[in-house]
Amino acid sequence: MSYIVIVGAKSDIAKATAREYAQNGYDIYLAGRNISELETFAEDIRVRSEKAVELVELDILNYASHQAFYDSLAEKPLGVISAVGYLGEQEKAQLDNQEAQKIIDTNYSGVVSLLNIIANDFEERRAGFIVGISSVAGDRGRKSNYIYGSAKAGLTAYLSGLRNRLYESQVHVLTVKPGFVATKMTEGMDLPEKLTAQPEEVAQDIFKAQQSGKSVLYTKWMWKYVMMIITSIPEFIFKKMSI
Amino acid sequence: MKNLISWGMYPKVENRVFDFDQAEELTDIIQENSELIPYGNGRSYGDSAISSHIINLKPKDYFISFDEELGILHIEAGVLLSEILDSFVPRGWFLKVTPGTKLITVGGAIASDVHGKNHHVEGCFSECVEEFRIMVADGSIVACSKIKEPELFRATCGGMGLTGVILDAKISLKKINSQYIDQTTIKTKNLKETFEAFEEYSHLPYSVAWIDCLAKGKNKGKCLLMAGDFRDDGNLKYKNKSGLSIPFTFPSFALNNWSVRAFNWLYYGKAPKGVSKQRVDIDTFFYPLDAIGHWNRIYGKGGFTQYQFIFPKETSYEGLEAILTAISNSGKGSFLAVLKLYGKANDNYLSFPIEGYSLALDFKIEKGLFELLDQLDKLVIQYKGRIYLTKDVRVSKETFEQGYPQIETFREYREKNSMMKKFQSLQSQRVGI
Known part of the structure; x- marks a missing residue:
């Protein structure tokens, strides 16, 4: 058997990614809060792929529980995919530090706490892969979502450093930067069709990039160039813009 | 939210799209609205799935179970035929009936009672439908098969989504030994x-x-x-x-x-x-x-x-x-x-x-x-x-009516079961069904 663990498993990207990996022969641990709600989804993967799927309870904000969570996995995973994400509400977060803290802790501190534990194990075993789903929002802070963006920027930097550290141990780290994705998180937003990916496309991109050892993945691919432009706008112009 | 269009990209009309997670939510949608039509992957060519109120079935794409002995697959209505092939051809199973595209949903296949290159041997898609569950006009769920609710079965297979919202189905697959x-x-x-x-x-x-x-x-x-x-x-x-x-x-x-x-x-x-x-x-x-x-x-x-x-x-x-x-x-x-x-x-x-x-x-x-x-x-x-x-x-x-001798049976069935106002498409309004 060969397990991977997907954390933040309730998100649409996580679910599509779980199907993609199962279809390609992996067994799956799905981890998240109130995970038993995913039982019918777990059965979906089992029927589709005849692979083992197990549900494991995990609260990403309860840092103290992370070691016990990882120790509880019956079989040590070949890889981990973090799809943890909380968009929150920018305006609320500007006024209410609790919301700001929740955004930062979910997207950054919680993921760091968990990946530290897994990275140490992988490093020791000199095997494994780590996929962190960050966001293009982390490439440059914009007034519409900079608290979320700054947490993702932190995650991007963390993954970059981790990749650097684990290179010698042959542990591969992939940073995924999705642009717009048609998911529950973006429901109701008016997204431009050409720049918006379906979760299944993101999942396929992640699988291919991880298998081929890529370091940074923008998905859809054109986001690499969109963000290249956005990050190259001089600050004295950017600060006046509304994008 | 963008307006939904069909595969033919014509006509383009305003519509309100409903998504639902649990069946109870769908009951509310059906009870509170009229002129509703289910929409799968948008592959019917014309206005069969276009209306002022559209129920989006695409996200309902779970596989529920597979009976290896009987070759019967239980799936939700939004599952694409292509997804069935991806999972089951490598295990030696194929669809008994498939149309010339695999990018349609199971619900759509039933509602259109699609057929394929083997119609002269195997008949329509409904031949492989063992049973389905459908939410009808009063918001209740009915289990339906050729034997259980034969009228509802005959009205729904080929009924263009005008009898209700198909939630899931059991279909029988056929054994193959080659791709x-x-x-x-x-x-x-x-x-x-x-x-x-x-x-x-x-x-x-x-x-x-x-x-x-x-x-x-x-x-x-x-x-x-x-x-x-x-x-x-x-x-x-x-x-x-x-x-x-x-x-x-x-x-x-x-x-x-x-x-x-x-x-x-x-x-x-x-x-x-x-x-x-x-x-x-x-x-x-x-x-x-x-x-x-x-x-x-x-x-x-x-x-x-x-x-x-x-x-x-x-x-x-x-x-x-x-x-x-x-x-x-x-x-x-x-x-x-x-x-x-x-x-x-x-x-x-x-x-x-x-x-x-x-x-x-x-x-x-x-x-x-x-x-x-x-x-x-x-x-x-x-x-x-x-x-x-x-x-x-x-x-x-006029043209449509002359080709379908059972059209009155269909109309009466819809009338009798309060489906007429509840479920409509631009097409059903045009051809009067």
């Missing part, structure tokens, strides 16, 4: 040879013909007939081909009489004379157009439609000759013209197939087209044929 098909291609010179070839190869379970409908005179009705059956070589290494995609909508002048003529000439020309044999894979044989994503965009922004009708066997030859003459005289190119021999009709109220020959023609929507199709309608009626709702966007109530 390859042994295909025989027969190149014919005229309509008579085409008919003879269909009869001669009717022992093979799968057959279909591409007709060059711009051919005139003695070449009228020349075709490439492709017939075949699964091999038995144990090779099941099926991998879904995701190929090219048309990235943008073509300018509408790109497809004209000359480009269609060139395409038909190339397509027909590349096949060897007479009878030849090939080994082809599932995707090539069953779903040639799925390899080109968004191929509907080649018709330009104005959209396109498919005109598909069927004649009973006894009038098929004369009827087709009359239709092909009318089309070739009009000079309007049809890129795709697909001819097929069908087996016996089933007793669902609105299922399209009857024993005879069907022709499907794609047309770009442009000036003069609807006049030509009105003219073809007259011929369809004259030769006792009928029109396929799944492809249609413009047929009149």
